[in-house]
Amino acid sequence: MTMPFYVSPEQIIKDKADYARKGIARGRSVVVMQYDGGILFVAENPSRALHKISEIYDRIAFAAVGKYNEFENLRVAGVRYADLRGFSYDRADVTSRGLANAYAQTLGTVFTEAQKPYEVEIIVAEVGPDQASDQLYRLTFDGSVGDEHGFVAMGGASEAISGQLQALWQADLALPAALRMAVDALAEHGGQGPRTLDEKQLEVAVLERTRPRRAFRRIVGEQLASLLRDE
Amino acid sequence: MTQGAGLPAHFLRPGSSFMDFLAEHDPTWGRRLDVTGVEAPHGTTIVSCQFDGGVVMAGDRRATMGNVIAQRDIEKVFPVDEYSVVGIAGTAGLAVEMVRLFQTEVEHFEKIEGMGLSLEGKANRLASFIRGNLGMAFQGLAVVPLFAGYDSVLSRGRIFSYDVTGGRYEEHSYHAIGSGSPFARGSLKKLYREQISDADAVRICLQALYDAADDDSATGGPDLTRGIFPVVYSVAADGVRRLEEAELQTLVDSVVEQRFQRPDGPVADEGQARP
Numbered sequence: 001m002t003m004p005f006y007v008s009p010e011q012i013i014k015d016k017a018d019y020a021r022k023g024i025a026r027g028r029s030v031v032v033m034q035y036d037g038g039i040l041f042v043a044e045n046p047s048r049a050l051h052k053i054s055e056i057y058d059r060i061a062f063a064a065v066g067k068y069n070e071f072e073n074l075r076v077a078g079v080r081y082a083d084l085r086g087f088s089y090d091r092a093d094v095t096s097r098g099l100a101n102a103y104a105q106t107l108g109t110v111f112t113e114a115q116k117p118y119e120v121e122i123i124v125a126e127v128g129p130d131q132a133s134d135q136l137y138r139l140t141f142d143g144s145v146g147d148e149h150g151f152v153a154m155g156g157a158s159e160a161i162s163g164q165l166q167a168l169w170q171a172d173l174a175l176p177a178a179l180r181m182a183v184d185a186l187a188e189h190g191g192q193g194p195r196t197l198d199e200k201q202l203e204v205a206v207l208e209r210t211r212p213r214r215a216f217r218r219i220v221g222e223q224l225a226s227l228l229r230d231e
Numbered sequence: 232m233t234q235g236a237g238l239p240a241h242f243l244r245p246g247s248s249f250m251d252f253l254a255e256h257d258p259t260w261g262r263r264l265d266v267t268g269v270e271a272p273h274g275t276t277i278v279s280c281q282f283d284g285g286v287v288m289a290g291d292r293r294a295t296m297g298n299v300i301a302q303r304d305i306e307k308v309f310p311v312d313e314y315s316v317v318g319i320a321g322t323a324g325l326a327v328e329m330v331r332l333f334q335t336e337v338e339h340f341e342k343i344e345g346m347g348l349s350l351e352g353k354a355n356r357l358a359s360f361i362r363g364n365l366g367m368a369f370q371g372l373a374v375v376p377l378f379a380g381y382d383s384v385l386s387r388g389r390i391f392s393y394d395v396t397g398g399r400y401e402e403h404s405y406h407a408i409g410s411g412s413p414f415a416r417g418s419l420k421k422l423y424r425e426q427i428s429d430a431d432a433v434r435i436c437l438q439a440l441y442d443a444a445d446d447d448s449a450t451g452g453p454d455l456t457r458g459i460f461p462v463v464y465s466v467a468a469d470g471v472r473r474l475e476e477a478e479l480q481t482l483v484d485s486v487v488e489q490r491f492q493r494p495d496g497p498v499a500d501e502g503q504a505r506p
Contacts, residue, residue, distance in 0.1 A: 055342055079342045080249075102237060
C-alpha cells in the first residue's frame with residue numbers, strides 16, 4: 001500500500017503562488033497611470049479583439065494581465081456585478097471599492113480552494129471628480145488588494161517598469177506626456193532589449209474625468225498614432 | 232447580493248444578456264401579482280418623425296390616473312444608448328422600469344461583447360420585453376413603447392412601433408402612440424414632407440403634440456405659466472441630443488404665437504401635393 005507524501009500547508013501555498021507568479025510574469029505588461037484629465041491604460045497587446053483593458057461601468061474600468069480566459073471571466077462577472085447594482089439601486093451606488101472587494105473574495109476563494117489558482121493580476125480603476133478622489137485597486141492572484149496611487153505596472157517586467165516610472169511620474173502630466181512615458185517604459189523593459197512600440201502593438205484607453213456619464217474611451221488607429229507622435 | 236465567498240457561480244457563466252442573467256440571479260424577479268382593477272398613472276402621447284439623416288422623438292409631459300392629472304412634468308422619452316431613444320405610453324410605473332431594464336440590457340451587451348447591438352437587434356430585444364409583460368397587459372396594465380434610432384448601416388433614422396403582444400412594426404416617415412395619437416398622427420400626416428431638416432422635424436413634432444393636446448384630455452399641451460415643454464430628442468450620425476430648454480422655449484413660443492392667429496394650426500398646402 002502506498003502512502004501519499006505529506007506536504008505541509010506552507011509548501012502547498014508556496015507552490016501555488018510560485019505557479020501563479022510564473023504564469024503572470026510570462027505575459028506582456030500593462031501600465032495604468034493617473035494624468036491631469038483622468039486615468040490612462042496602456043497595454044502591449046497586438047490583438048484588436050482580445051482586450052486586456054475594458055469598461056466596467058460609467059466611471060470604472062478594468063485592466064488585466066495573465067491568462068485570457070480567466071481574466072475575461074472576471075471581467076464579465078464585474079460587468080454583471082456593476083449592472084446589477086446600478087439596476088437594483090442607482091448608478092451612483094456602483095463603486096470600484098465594492099467591485100474590488102468582490103474580486104478579492106473570488107480570487108481568494110479560488111486560490112485556497114481550487115487545484116489551480118487564477119494566473120491573473122487585475123486593476124480596477126475609478127475616475128473621481130478630481131485627481132485626489134481617483135481610485136486604483138490592484139488585485140493579485142491570491143486575492144490581496146492594494147490601494148495604489150499615481151501609477152501601477154503589472155505582468156511581465158512589472159518591477160523594472162515601476163522603477164522607471166517612479167523616477168518620472170508626476171501628478172500634472174498631460175495625456176500625450178503620460179502616454180509617452182508609459183509606452184517608453186513598456187518598450188524599454190517589455191522585451192529582450194529596448195524596442196519601439198507603435199500603435200499596432202498597443203491597446204490604449206482612458207477614463208476621462210470631464211466626459212459625462214460613461215467616462216471610458218478607447219484610443220485607436222490614427223488618433224493613437226497622432227498622440228504617440230506628439231512631443 | 233452575496234459577498235461571503237466572492238461572486239456567485241452564475242456571475243462567471245458565459246452569456247451576454249442582462250435580462251437572462253437577472254432571471255438566473257433572482258428567479259422571482261418580474262413575477263407579477265394578480266392586480267386586476269388597480270388604477271395607476273398612464274403616459275399618453277409620443278410622436279416621432281424622420282428627417283434627412285436622422286429621427287426626432289417628442290413626448291408630452293402629462294401622466295393621468297382616470298380623470299386626474301397624476302403628474303404634469305413626467306418625462307416619457309429616454310435615450311437608450313448613444314444612437315437610439317424610446318418613448319413610452321401606457322402604465323407609467325411598468326414602462327419606466329421596462330426602459331431602465333432595456334437601457335441596461337443594451338449597454339450590458341455592448342460592454343460584454345465589445346460592440347453594440349444593431350438597431351434592428353435592439354428593436355427585436357424590446358419586442359421580447361413587451362411580450363414578457365403580456366400577462367400584465369391582459370390585466371389592464373399595458374406598456375407600449377415607440378422606438379427610434381439612427382441606423383449606421385443604412386445611414387438614416389428608423390422608427391419602430393409595437394403592439395401589446397410584442398409585435399414589432401417598422402414605421403415609415405412618422406408615427407405616434409398613446410391616447411392622443413389619432414390626432415397627432417393626423418397632424419403629422421398633413422405636415423410631414425420628405426427630406427426635411429432636423430429643425431423642421433422638431434417643429435412638426437411640436438405641432439403634432441399641440442394638436443393631440445387640443446383634442447385629447449389626457450395629453451398635456453405646453454405649460455407656458457410653469458415653463459413645462461415637451462421632451463424632445465434628436466438622433467443622427469453624431470448621436471443622441473436632447474433639445475435644451477432655451478431652444479425649446481423659442482420653438483414652443485413660435486408655435487403658440489401661430490395658434491393665436493389660427494388656433495387649428497398651420498393650413499396644409501393642398502397645392503403642394505399636385506404635380
